[in-house]
Structure formats: C-alpha cells, structure tokens
Amino acid sequence: MLLVLVAFAVPLALLVRTVAIDRAVATATAEAQSLTPLVATSDRDALSLSIQQVDATTAADITLFLPDGAVLGTPAPRSTLVDLGTRGTSASTDASGGREIVFAVRDAAGAGGAIRVFVPDAELTRGVARAWLLLAGLSLLLLAGGLLVADRLARSLVDATTDLAEVSDRLARGDLDARADAAAPAELGIVAGALNGLAGRIAELLREERENVADLAHRVRTPLTALRLEAESLRDPAEAARVSEGVDGVQRAVTGAIDQARRRGSETHACDAAAVVADRVAFWSVLAEDTDRSLRVDVARGPLPVALPKPDLEAVVDALLGNVFAHTPDGTAFSVELVGRGDGGARLVVADSGPGLPSGVDATGRGSSGGGSTGLGLDIARRAAEQADGTFALDRPPDGGLRVVLDLGAPADS
Template identity: 50%
Template sequence: MRKRLALLVVATTSLVTLAFLIPLALLVQMVAEYRAVSAATLRAESLVSVVAASDRSTVGLTVDQVSAGNGAEVTVFWSDGTQAGPARPNAAVELGLAGRSFSVDTANGRQVLVSVQGAPDGPALIAAFVTDHDLHRGVLHAWLILTGLGLLLIGAGVLVADRLAHSMVRPITELSRVSLRLSRGDLSARATPAGPSEIRDVATALNHLAERIRQLLREERESAADLSHRLRTPLTALRLDAEALPAGPDGDRIRDDVDRLERAVSRVIAETRRPDEPAAGCEAGRIVRTRLDFWSALAEDTDRRMSVDLPDAPITVALPADELEAAVDALLGNVFAHTPDGTAFAVKLRRDTSGVRLEVSDDGPGFATDPDALLDRGTGGKGSSGLGLDIARSAAVRVGGELQLGSSPTGGAQVTLTFPIPEQVSASSNPPPLGPTG
C-alpha cells in the first residue's frame, strides 16, 4: 500500500510539475533571447548618430571599438556597396538599405538591422549579429535549476505521502498480526486503536470479537466441566457394579473399560480447567496395537480379515494416549458400523519426513457422499451422528496434524491421520488453531 501511494504521488506530482516547469522553461528561453536581441538593438542604435553625422573613417574606428567589446558584432553597410565591419552582405542587408529596420534569424544566430537615413554619404544600414551562444546564455543553467526544483518537489511529495501511508499501514499491519494471533489461539491478543477513524473502528470491533470469543470458550469449557462432573455419579455407580462382578475375563474387561471411561472424563475436566496445557506425547505403535487387540475379537466374530502393518521401532506422536485411543476407536468403529460383515480392513502406521501417518482402509463400498461433507458435525448420513470422523480430526488438528479422506486400493474408504512428531511441535512457533473443546 505504501508503494502504491508513493507511485501515485510521483505520477501526480510529476504531471503537475511538468505542467508548470515546461512553460516556465520556454519562458526562460524567450526572455534570454529577448534580452540578447534587445542588447544588440541598443548597440546598433547607439551608432545611428555617429553614422549619420561622421565620415566613413570615423565610423570605421567606432565600429571597431564597439565590436572589440563583449556583445553583438556590429557592421555598417552603405548604399554604394562599401562597409565597415566583418559581416557579409545578404538579401536582408539589401532590404535594410531600402529603409527598413528589422531582425532576421540566420544559420548561426540572429541579425538585427537598423536603417540610417540622411547620412552624408547616402543611406546606410547598421547590422548587429547575435550568436546562438549569446541568445541562449544562462538558459541551460536556469533549466538545471528548474529541474532540480522539480525533483525536490517530487521527492518532498513522496516523503510526505510515505509518512502518511505509514500512519495508515502501521495500524493495519498491527490488525493483521492480532488477527493471526487470535487464529492461532492467543485470545489475549488485542489491537491498539490508531490511525484513521475507520481503522480505529475496525480495531475496536476486533477487540470486541476477541473478547466475545474468549467469553464463549469460557462458557463452553464450564459447560463441559459441569457435564463431566455430572457423569461422576453414574460412573461411580458403574464402577461399584463392575467391582461386584466375579473375577474372570469378562469382569476384567468391563473393569478396564470403566477405568478408561473414568480417565477420559477426568481428562475432559482437566482440559477444561487448563486449556493451555501443552499436549503430552505417547508411543503410537503401542496404542494402536492395544486397540487392535481390543477390536480383533469383534472382527473375528463378524468374519473380517484384519491386516496390520505396524513398525517394530517405537513411534512417538505429540498427542495424549487417551486421545489417540479415542481417535483409533472412532476410525475402527466406523469400519464396523458402515461396512457389512465379512469386509476386510487394514491398519497401517508409518513415519516419514512429514510426521506420523495412520491409515485405516477397508474393502467396503467407500464413501456414499462427498467425503468433505462427512467432516461436518451432524452430517454423517443416515444412522450416523457424524462425530466419529470429527473426533479423529480434532485429535489430529489439536497438535497441528490433519485428517484426509480418500479411496483404498480396492475401492473402499480410506482415512489417513497425520500427526507431527514431538520435535516438530516444540520447534513450531505457531500454536494449533482453535478447535472444539472437550
């Protein structure tokens, strides 16, 4: 914006300056020519009395004295063809001897002719020649001064425009920085109203918007915390019932599920109270393998072939273990919920330069609708709440990752979760964008 304003001022000032300087430069040239011709005319007229009253020898001496000084070169012509001075006769001299006084341009300057009538030796003509150098003496110097003055005016205009643009761009730049900080989750960012009234109004509105966002998030966190606390009572009753079950595989599995549910509720409460707490990492391979062991029993019951590709080396992701568990359960639950029994599926975990990728694909019919529409809450289609994919996406986005939907090699659905490794999260100066809490 500053560059555009500067260019606009340069163009405008240049046009205005040229509109004044060009006529002024031509006027300077005309004045210089008029001054030189007037001086030559005065010099020629000063000899009229000498030519009219003196003999030719006296006139010759006077012409030599006048021509020896600085100024126009003077020559006197008589009607009998004689002359006193260096100039040569021409058609203008013959016309002047007929009794006319005038000036005429020549190849090297201008000639001023003054007719003298009533001289003792007959009509005479005084010719004063002004060279081009004398005609334009001082013009170049004046033009240089005018050019410098024009450049000075343009420079001053650009400087003033730049200062004015800076006073406008600076608050706009600050608004941009504050907006970026808000988009990255820094709700304490506020803009200082400055600049023109319109920009101050925008800054005030942005501050009100930031405060409103903070208030809404605070209310949402309080609601999530209240809901989590309300779950404590039925969760306690569920735990008592689970503890009353006899020892055995079924009882142990139910008690483990209750423990996992209690940890999830406790984490929701902790996150709503400490929303800015940095996320702790976990070993992704172990979490995925544990959840696959859990879902393998259901896969065997529904006659589903499960392909697993997990690395032997530990892979750490910048996500809490319970959130990764919830994301994996959501993706595997979608496979069992939206594909018929007997549909094979595959789970692949790998690490590359971009981070850690978790792929869940199946041999089912694929996505029946636009995959992008499935990422909106509540639009998962008939028989679906649409929250499964959103849970997985929120877990990835929370630490700077992403969720991608596509087709598997067999034409079924494929969901890819990408997580940054902890080193990438700690090295990044940009916190993740705001997402749903709880």
C-alpha cells in the same frame, strides 16, 4: 510527481530560453540605438571611433552602412534587410548563425543609411545550458524526494497490510492473543480494529464454551459414581473389573474433553502412537472376545511419535473401534494396523468385514450417519487427522466392509 515535473519543467525551460534570447537582443538593440544620433551629428572619424568602442563592449557585431556606400565597424555583407534599412524600414530576422537586426538612420544631409547588428547564437543562448542543468537537477531532486515520500507511504501501507495478514494467520492457528495495530493508516486501521474486536469476541465465546464443557464434569460425576458402586457390587470379580474399567474409560474421556477445551490451540502436543493404540486395542479385545469377533492386530514397535495429544489419540481409537461394535453384527471380524511413515508420523488402519456404509451417505461430515448414531465418531477421527497435519480417508473394499485410513503427521520438533 513525474507528470507535474513535465508539466512545469518543460515550459519553464522554454521560457528560460526565450528570456535569454530577448535579453541578448534587447542589449544589442540598446547598444545600436545609442549610435543612431551620432550618424547625423558626428564626422566620419568620430563615428568610426564610436562604433569601434561599442563593438568592443558588446558580443554582437555592429556595422554601419553610410549613404555614400561606406561601411564602418565589423565587415558584413549588404543583405536584403540592409537595403530595406537604407530606404527607411527597420526590421529583424533570423539569419544563419544568429539574428540580424537593422535600424534605419539618416545623416546630416537626410540621406538614408542603416545600422546592422548581428547577434550570434552563442550570445542568444548564453546561460541557457546552465539554467537547464540547474532545472534538471532540481527536477531530479524533487523526483527523488517524491519517490522517497511515496516509498515511505507505500511501505507503511504494505507493512500494515502484512501485519493484518500475519495476525489473521495467527488467529487461524489458534493464537487468540494476536492483535493488529489499530493505528495503521487510513482504512487499514479500521480493518485492524474490527479484526481485534473479532478476535476478542472469539476468545470470549471460547471461554464460555470451555466453562460449559467444564460444567460437564459436575453433571456426569454423580452418574459415574453410581455406576462405579454398581460395578463394585457385582459378584463376579472379573465382570466387576471389566465394568469398572469401562467407567474409568468414560471418566478419562470426560476429563480429556475438558482438558482439550481448556488447552490453548497454539500449543504443540505429541504422544507415542504405538503405545496408545496397543493399550486401547487391549481394552477393546476383551469385548471382541465376548462378542465372538476375530481380531487381527498389527502394531509396529514403537516409539512412533505423532503430533496429537494422548487423550485425543485415545478418543480416536475408541471412536473407530466403538463404531465397529456399534454398527456391525456380533461375530464380524475386524483388524487394527499401525505402521510408521517414511516422512515421520504413523498410519492407523481400522478395517472390518461388516455391511459397510449405506450408499449415498457421506459419513465424513459431522453429524452424518446412516446407522442411527450421532455421526460424531468418524468426525472425531477426521478432525484429529487435520490437527496432526495428516489425512483421513474411508475405503470401501470390493468384498464389502469398511476400511478407515488415518495418517498422522510427526511432531514439529521430531
């Protein structure tokens, strides 16, 4: 808009000035030319009166130089242009303070004279300043209008882009109901429609996954029932109770997996880490006693709220302790420590004095394992730490073994 205004306003301003000059010169010329026939037909008194009348009605200064050297009208010096006029040549030129115009005339005897018209600069530029002010005001008004339209257009584009970013962020946080405005301008509307389609497809895939996980309950119900019957048929009550407790643990794990698959990702869950860890350590301590493992437990007094659902934290503790029993020989000592963090949340440390991880194996990756397992145990802990806005780390002490450190953040409303 500014370039267009410069391209049109500047030439227009110059044109206004030129038109004003031409108008002033044309008016003065017409007044002077009306005196030309009077020089040859009127006497000196009538000619002097006519010049005074014309001079009084125009802003230009009119002077008549007669052939005998007399000067009528506004006194003026005899310039070079006047000398040319007396010799029969009419001309005009820019002079100091205005423009000088000279017309050659003849008296009744045919002798040459000259009519001099001097148009001052004020008359040449009369009305130009006001026209320029109006032109400048109109230009500023057009520029303001252009800025307003540009601001509205830019705001609509920025708002649509911000909306896309917000919807993308909500989808990343698990809010699958988030949708962008498909009526956004230009190509942003196409992107918004594609993003909405992607969100719908993700929701559909998750719904199918939830149903598949839900089918797991029906598939494992019969084997679990058989195991429970086998446990109840054991003669040793203590052994039967321990096996039944294991079956119940499997049932809880399956139920927890189904519940987790059906939960919305944007919901916030929390639990008391001290109570959960103490309960699961008590369960595993029976197996530790049976396998001659020394267990050191240091669980801080609760409550220690963490931003993780109870079934998820139970799955983490079971996965870490299950790795100890699965990948270390009987008699290997291990420890479980739970302490609170200064900024809220808790830190869980599970350490053992076993052989540790094989060299060159990244056990933090999903499916990575050096012990012939599925490699999902440590990945469960890692994903739980991410879900709780915490961190997950593996430490290989110099004296051997493995130390798993899990930091869990505090709930948002704590």
